[in-house]
Amino acid sequence: MTAELGHFAVILALFVAAVQATLPLIGAQRGDAQWMAVARPAALLQFLLVAVAFGCLTNLYVTSDFSVVNVAANSHTDKPLLYKISGVWGNHEGSMLLWVLILALFGSAVAAFGANLPPALRARVLAIQALIAVGFYLFILLTSNPFERLIPAPANGRDLNPLLQDPGLAFHPPMLYLGYVGFSMAFSFAIAALIEGRVDAAWARWVRPWTLAAWCFLTAGIGLGSWWAYYELGWGGWWYWDPVENASFMPWLAGTALLHSATVVEKRDTLKGWTVLLAIITFSMSLLGTFLVRSGVLTSVHAFATDPARGVFILVLLIIVIGGSLALYAWRGPQLVSAGLFQPISREGGLLFNNLVMATATAAVLLGTLYPLLLDAVGGGKVSVGPPFFNAVFIPLMLPMLAVMAVGPLLHWKRGDWRAAVQRLWPAMVAALAAAAGAWALVTDGPFLGPVGLALAAWLGVGTLVELAERLRLGRENLGRSLARLARQPRAAWGMTLAHLGLAVTIAGMTGAGAWVEESIQVMAPGDTVRLAGYEFRFTVSRDGRAVVVLNPEKRVYNVSGQPTTEAGIETRLTGDLYAVVGDRGTTADGRPGFVTRLYFNPLVAWMWGGLMIMVAGGALSLTDRRHRVGAPARRGIAAQAAGAD
Amino acid sequence: MKRKHKRLTFAAVGLALVGVAAALALSAFEESIVFFHSPTDVAEGKVEMDRRIRLGGLVEAGSVQKQADAVTGFRITDGAHAIAVTYQGILPDLFREGQGVVTEGRLRGATFVAEEVLAKHDETYMPPEVADALKKSGRWQEEAGKGAAKTGGPGK
Numbered sequence: 001m002t003a004e005l006g007h008f009a010v011i012l013a014l015f016v017a018a019v020q021a022t023l024p025l026i027g028a029q030r031g032d033a034q035w036m037a038v039a040r041p042a043a044l045l046q047f048l049l050v051a052v053a054f055g056c057l058t059n060l061y062v063t064s065d066f067s068v069v070n071v072a073a074n075s076h077t078d079k080p081l082l083y084k085i086s087g088v089w090g091n092h093e094g095s096m097l098l099w100v101l102i103l104a105l106f107g108s109a110v111a112a113f114g115a116n117l118p119p120a121l122r123a124r125v126l127a128i129q130a131l132i133a134v135g136f137y138l139f140i141l142l143t144s145n146p147f148e149r150l151i152p153a154p155a156n157g158r159d160l161n162p163l164l165q166d167p168g169l170a171f172h173p174p175m176l177y178l179g180y181v182g183f184s185m186a187f188s189f190a191i192a193a194l195i196e197g198r199v200d201a202a203w204a205r206w207v208r209p210w211t212l213a214a215w216c217f218l219t220a221g222i223g224l225g226s227w228w229a230y231y232e233l234g235w236g237g238w239w240y241w242d243p244v245e246n247a248s249f250m251p252w253l254a255g256t257a258l259l260h261s262a263t264v265v266e267k268r269d270t271l272k273g274w275t276v277l278l279a280i281i282t283f284s285m286s287l288l289g290t291f292l293v294r295s296g297v298l299t300s301v302h303a304f305a306t307d308p309a310r311g312v313f314i315l316v317l318l319i320i321v322i323g324g325s326l327a328l329y330a331w332r333g334p335q336l337v338s339a340g341l342f343q344p345i346s347r348e349g350g351l352l353f354n355n356l357v358m359a360t361a362t363a364a365v366l367l368g369t370l371y372p373l374l375l376d377a378v379g380g381g382k383v384s385v386g387p388p389f390f391n392a393v394f395i396p397l398m399l400p401m402l403a404v405m406a407v408g409p410l411l412h413w414k415r416g417d418w419r420a421a422v423q424r425l426w427p428a429m430v431a432a433l434a435a436a437a438g439a440w441a442l443v444t445d446g447p448f449l450g451p452v453g454l455a456l457a458a459w460l461g462v463g464t465l466v467e468l469a470e471r472l473r474l475g476r477e478n479l480g481r482s483l484a485r486l487a488r489q490p491r492a493a494w495g496m497t498l499a500h501l502g503l504a505v506t507i508a509g510m511t512g513a514g515a516w517v518e519e520s521i522q523v524m525a526p527g528d529t530v531r532l533a534g535y536e537f538r539f540t541v542s543r544d545g546r547a548v549v550v551l552n553p554e555k556r557v558y559n560v561s562g563q564p565t566t567e568a569g570i571e572t573r574l575t576g577d578l579y580a581v582v583g584d585r586g587t588t589a590d591g592r593p594g595f596v597t598r599l600y601f602n603p604l605v606a607w608m609w610g611g612l613m614i615m616v617a618g619g620a621l622s623l624t625d626r627r628h629r630v631g632a633p634a635r636r637g638i639a640a641q642a643a644g645a646d
Numbered sequence: 647m648k649r650k651h652k653r654l655t656f657a658a659v660g661l662a663l664v665g666v667a668a669a670l671a672l673s674a675f676e677e678s679i680v681f682f683h684s685p686t687d688v689a690e691g692k693v694e695m696d697r698r699i700r701l702g703g704l705v706e707a708g709s710v711q712k713q714a715d716a717v718t719g720f721r722i723t724d725g726a727h728a729i730a731v732t733y734q735g736i737l738p739d740l741f742r743e744g745q746g747v748v749t750e751g752r753l754r755g756a757t758f759v760a761e762e763v764l765a766k767h768d769e770t771y772m773p774p775e776v777a778d779a780l781k782k783s784g785r786w787q788e789e790a791g792k793g794a795a796k797t798g799g800p801g802k
Contacts, residue, residue, distance in 0.1 A: 234736070344655045344656065344659075352656060353659070356656075356659060356660050356663050357663060360663045360664055360667045361667075363664075363667065364667050364670075364671060367671060368671075371675075371679075381681055381682070382681065382682035382775050382778070383679050383680060383681050383682065384679075384680045384682065384700060384750075385675075385678065385679055385680075386678055386680055386750075387678075388674065388678035389671070389674045389675060389678035389679070392670060392673070392674035392678065393667060393670040393671050393674055396666070396670055397663075397666075397667060397670075521716050521734055521735045521736070522715070522716055523714075523715065523716050565739055566736070566739055581736055582736075583716075583735075583736030583737065584712070584718075584736070584737065585712070586712055586714075586716055587712065587714055588714075589714060589715060596716040596735070596736050598735060598736050
């Protein structure tokens with residue numbers, strides 16, 4: 001019964017979404033308040049229905065109802081409760097249901113908290129949201145029904161893939177989806193603005209918190225995913241430039257650009273067309289990400305079994321959404337006239353530079369990710385584009401951005417003085433040179449990028465603190481006044497400072513783990529030792545003869561699937577991670593039986609995830625800023641506009 | 647500066663960035679694109695020595711041998727031809743005889759020296775290239791393909 005109830009709820013949600021997608025849009029066009037008013041209750045009802053459907057599926061998993069194909073294929077009675085629940089989205093059908101649940105959640109949030117939005121804008125935004133939802137409901141009902149029955153029901157299920165039975169991956173998909181789908185808000189606002197033909201500071205003030213929230217979730221989701229790959233897969237690495245990883249990284253890059261350009265729209269009333277375009281691109285990247293992961297068209301190191309038929313459906317959906325919105329942009333975009341003028345050297349100029357680099361980087365990652373598909377489509381052979389390509393293109397693009405990133409916040413709006421800004425950054429310059437020299441002295445034979453990366457991290461980190469000190473007028477006024485200013489800083493300003501600091505820490509971690517990783521592969525018998533990075537690995541790891549830490553790498557065999565998994569033994573320290581993996585049986589060089597072991601020293605790698613956490617904290621702090629809570633300033637002439645919209 | 651000049655400045659910076667990116671991409675493409683080949687391609691001499699490629703197929707039954715120094719030797723077959731492969735390191739958990747595998751490395755004489763054995767996260771997964779190679783050599787079994795299509799991926 002539960003499965004049928006859930007299935008029925010999805011069908012009802014489709015109909016509600018269809019109504020929500022049409023009536024309010026027509027109503028807004030005609031200025032019919034009653035038709036527009038349909039949007040809010042419809043959005044809430046739609047969320048309720050999807051929540052019921054999702055609740056039904058969760059219930060089926062928790063009660064282990066194996067008469068449902070999806071549950072039988074991905075669950076087992078012996079599975080811990082956490083993984084029974086995470087099993088709901090640990091498979092294709094369930095994860096799509098999670099997708100629409102989050103989409104409906106965001107829609108209902110606009111309906112519930114958007115009381116101060118102009119009615120026409122609200123109606124249009126909710127209609128666009130519903131339009132996206134219709135596509136995904138159809139996708140679920142036609143190709144990926146999670147409620148399909150299996151008769152006769154098997155005695156037990158086939159269990160969830162053991163690699164996914166991990167706390168890191170239990171929460172990774174919901175985080176990632178909150179990010180992906182969160183960008184649908186910016187998209188809907190952008191399309192609504194194109195239909196209305198106006199974008200103003202108030203519009204940006206509504207769009208920014210949604211984008212920021214999505215960005216925080218996506219950052220956390222990517223961080224969790226990379227952490228999971230690091231400790232669960234036992235390959236010692238944390239990022240492989242794999243299509244599945246790129247799929248989540250492209251919306252992040254575009255979303256980061258959007259976050260910064262929306263600031264310019266809000267503060268300076270300019271860059272409007274560009275911001276709207278970025279909103280469209282960001283959500284398009286999210287859809288593309290869903291497509292790449294779901295369709296199985298690309299061989300990925302994270303590849304799971306997939307069904308190409310679904311890929312075609314998503315591809316069509318993708319073409320309609322991206323093609324349609326870009327066509328609308330081409331038609332209506334020129335109407336968005338920007339007001340403010342600014343010099344290239346200014347705060348706006350700096351933010352625009354960030355945008356250009358981020359957009360170029362997105363394009364580069366997109367090219368590398370889709371190139372194998374394109375080449376195969378024209379019959380050019382099967383290829384893969386690996387880390388060397390992405391590193392060669394991405395890193396040189398990021399270096400100037402990081403350099404400018406410390407300067408940008410010190411420039412004034414409209415017209416900045418870069419000489420004065422750079423002069424004030426002398427402590428950052430000193431820190432950068434010290435970091436580079438220190439790195440050079442410690443590791444003389446490492447790659448050139450090592451010292452450069454650490455120098456940039458120091459430059460950005462100290463530069464961000466210099467900017468904070470400038471804002472507090474530290475040293476130029478007495479300390480008491482500066483401290484008073486410290487207390488008065490708006491949370492959004494703290495958010496920016498924290499996020500930039502977090503990036504500096506992340507860059508340091510990436511540089512350390514990327515440039516100076518040490519690894520060794522050998523067969524070890526009990527009692528054997530291997531020296532690596534100054535540490536002596538035995539079955540207990542020791543340094544200077546004193547036992548430092550015991551690592552416990554494991555091989556686990558799961559009962560149901562019989563699939564073994566490798567659990568790395570990791571000791572995290574500030575200077576780096578000791579990382580050990582045990583493999584198959586083997587024979588040592590002198591003929592004794594032992595095990596294959598792979599040992600790593602990953603310098604500074606924990607800094608990367610620490611930095612990501614700081615970035616997310618910065619974003620979250622900025623979200624609680626007063627100006628978001630108080631609400632956007634009322635648009636001039638809202639009443640008039642609502643009454644006589646078009 | 648006039649409005650027009652400012653726009654030109656931004657356009658110039660943007661174009662310069664795109665140009666730099668394109669130049670970087672083109673120079674990186676030369677070295678970092680890795681072609682996929684089947685054992686038949688290798689046997690027919692279509693593969694350059696010492697160039698980084700991907701070799702995929704099925705791990706031939708009974709071919710896996712543990713050698714000294716953490717090296718594993720095995721043969722990859724597409725039914726028509728089989729190529730000897732060596733790999734030093736820890737094989738993925740799902741590496742088994744008779745199953746599909748994709749390796750990345752270089753051809754050294756008659757042996758393919760793999761630097762990476764691509765892991766898969768799902769027992770029923772068959773890399774699309776391997777499926778194609780098997781179809782080409784006529785050894786594709788519908789059953790294996792069906793098994794792969796049934797299970798969904800995870801929420802990643």
